Amino acid sequence: MPTYRELLQRVKSEISEVDARDVQERNGAVLVDVRERDEWEEGHIPGAVHIPRGNLESRIENAVPDRSSKVVLYCASGARSAFGAKALGELGYEDVSSLAGGFTDWKRNGYEVQLPRSLSPERRTRYSRHLLIPEVGEAGQLKLLDTSILLIGAGGLGSPASLYLAAAGVGRIGIVDADIVDETNLQRQIAHSLDTLGTPKVDSAKRTIEALNPDVEVVPYRERLTSENIDRILGDGWDLIVDGADNFPTRYLVNDASVWHDVPVVHGSIYRFEGQVTVFKPGDGPCYRCLFPEPPPAELAPSCAEGGVLGVLPGIVGSLQTNEAIKLAIGIGDTLVGRLLLFDALSTEFSEVRIDRNPDCPVCGEHPTITEYIDYVEFCAR
């Protein structure tokens, strides 16, 4: 009886072997990765299909129905693919070869590698309750991991949003906030704690997020959002903005920038027992200026610091914002584009009004009159 080495040598002499350069120049060849799932997940040759060696004979007919097709098999070093090539020859495949040196040599020679596009076992466990939902699944979870979301404010709305976005596995979360955690925040701002009193909110939130999910990269911006820094911050590549600002100048600034940078904004605002949520998606629905062309006078625009807010209300509204953000990131469901959701915590009632694009909107309308940043403080003080 032959040893394994002798058998491998004999099989290799019976099949055709190609090297990486031949594969680079292959014309229409189907490249089949016959390694195990965990090996495939760590990287593979771009364009290859994955059929583990153990399933090769049973699955090849689906992947390559035409037996005259040129097929190149590869594994880690060229052994499993040699046996696989022999088996496909016996199945009647006429032009099968094995990649000499396998994926190991391919990488060593510096050829292109497709990075992992599936979830690691750890991530499968962490996100298992998402993976069980058909509308999310592995593809949706990968989209979340690839999504970058910018939070304006790490306060009442930003706290629940940052926690749920992080828990959901949103890969990159930016947080803009210049403030320091103080005792009056802890009644509702659940990203912060006694341990972080007196520290910057962005650092406190970063610490909480990292303790919850190390998959998330947190990008802190310890600065107040202004006309001067917003282009730089949005230039860092954000797919979505979750707006939890506490003042009108910032709301209008975020709106104008989001229209010009074409980034959707999930809007939430709260006061006492009442909240408002909607999504402004440039080109696809109204913007904040379509909804509210002008801010109210100062006496009708008290902040929560002046008027108060029920502590759980930002939890509800921030969670609704997060729901919209997650749907937008995955691309499922119906969002609040064109609808303003109103929530009354005292009567526990939701209501909804329709909001339309304003063709005369000075920013997103047909003939915009505002095309660069204005003095937002002055605009809101009129």
Add this chain to the structure above:
Amino acid sequence: MSALATAKVRIPPVLRTESGGAREVEASGETLRELMEDLTSRLPELGARVYEGGELQPFVNVYVDGEDVRTRSGLDTPVRAGATVILLPAMAGGCGRC
């Protein structure tokens, strides 16, 4: 007077001082203009805020049965009996600082 449509008008929290604390008040009118006139006669301070000079103030959105009256007929928008009218100024609050 009995023929006039009576609608429920929802008052936003920032205008409840002007409504005597009421979250919802009734007002009558076949059109929004008539309804705002009636509302102003009942609650002059509220009227002064949102309906100054017989015009809707631009910072207050008004919805009749969920539709922004700016996309309908403004003050001429008809109001059916039992309609819900929402007065809605923007709220800034996010209760953080940024």
